[in-house]
Amino acid sequence: MTKKILILLFILIPINANALIEVDITRGNLNPLPLAVSPLSIDEESRKGFEKKLKKENIGSEISKIIENNLRTSGLFNPLDKKAFLQAPDIANLKPRFEDWNLIKAQALITGKVNYVDDKLRVEFRLWDVLAAKEMMALAFTTVPNNWRRVGHIISDKVYERLTGEKGYFDTRIIYVSEEGPKTQRIKKLAIMDQDGANNKFLTLGNELVLTPRFNPASQMVTYLSYFKNLPRVYLLDIETGTQEVVGDFPGMTFAPRFSPDGKKIIMSFAKDGKSDIYTMDLENRIVEKITNHPSIDTSPSYSPDGKYITFNSDRSGYQQIYVMKNDGSDVKRISFGNGLYGTPVWSPRGDLIAFTKLHKGKFYIGVMRTDGSGERLLTENYYQEAPSWSPNGRVLIFYRETKTNSKGEGFSAKLWSIDLTGYNERQIKTPTDASDPSWSSLLSN
């Protein structure tokens, strides 16, 4: 659906390359950049038009709230309280009074306006460097009004990119497993939502157990495990059309699916006679290839972003550890050598790191290591957590965390959390139900 909605983007004025503000995202940011998001200005006629169409009283301030929320949750920015603003939203038609913004200690300022033109939503926005009194960027978008939230996300991505030098991750979605009911009879459904938790939608009804949905990095396809008719198999789901199909024709359980970086193959495990090996299936010609051949459990495979390598976990050493091999299954090397068990390796989209789950002395950790296993860094420790998934820019990990039940079996919950690669900015992502197995989409627009 989203793919078909065209977002037109114009650059109003060439970007000023010599701005002063720069946000370093490679370290934990304890002093987020103070910035002001002025509510996008809107004329009365446009306001009424959108109110009728979208049932939102003021779409300009709604969009600015999305931007503020995105920038705040990134942990890199501190959007200032609007009550302190001295200049009104009609600023969009004028030059900002920089001394006023300086006074409230804003270092950057976002201004803009919204118009209702020919049944379309037109948004203009500008990013200002307050201290240098300079414009840093100016863009305009035209899209269908229903896309208003995405406009907020795209503006957030542009601001993030301009100020950090790296692509953003706000115009993205999360697919996950929604969980309800008692632990012994959990009802699980596939669900999808915007990265900020908005537009939550259930994709399956909960009639059968579903697990581990993962996005195709190249399209809006999803692969997941379903127990349809009590046969655990890997499925492919087109979330735009709702059509689904079984992947391959295996005489037993297939599981742990993921796409190749180009989206053309699915890599997964097939379990037979007590051993699990890794297979790929080409989605165009349906050719199945066996990648590992070992009496151990080989599972949770994940490709490197160039597609040349695969990381996976195996208990061939006796316990679950992380390995890397070439994409044809040759040259298998163990890379995890720390204390404890290591699982769910996921290659960063930047290529330099592998995120994992570690179990050591009864605690679960989410961590990262370099692709040769060096530089292990544990980001978060808890009673139970697993299944990290990378933001498309490789700066944030989303995972799920479960709480302990008491002696009466009460108190169990499963929730989605995110944490920066730096180990800072840990946050819960609110979902309407309990949730697990998150997977982050690519940027919807580029």
Added chain:
Amino acid sequence: MRLNKILKNTLLVLTACLVLSACATKKEVATDIQGQMQGDVYTGTDTVEYLADGVPDRVFFATNESILTTASRETLRAQAAWLRKNPNINVVLEGHADERGTREYNLALGERRANAAKDYLMTYGISSDRITVLSYGKERPVDSGSNPLAWSKNRRSVTVKAN
């Protein structure tokens, strides 16, 4: 000097007693769960159902293991005897893991446990045509507790009638 020596000896004896009593306490704790666990394998009958009189439906495993214990082999021999007497009954072996492992690895582990049971049934004359293996990983615990006893009940392979 002599007194000193006596004192020293007494101390030694005292220390020995302390060590022993510590052992005794530990043993007591172990015995406490022992009715239900040996090592970390569940040996109780809380969750067990019966396919027929004297034929328990499930076997239990140690953490991360799929090795059949002596008790498990006994249970499976009883199941095999019952299946030989009832040649029209087919079974599904449902393999499970506890909640202390990653989801995908546990799916594979459940499959491996159910296959350990399947192999044993086959060596006692049950045709593989009559056995289907189905792993639930950690998705269907019988005990929702977060403690070693609950986990031990959940590490299991359950033989279920398929028809």
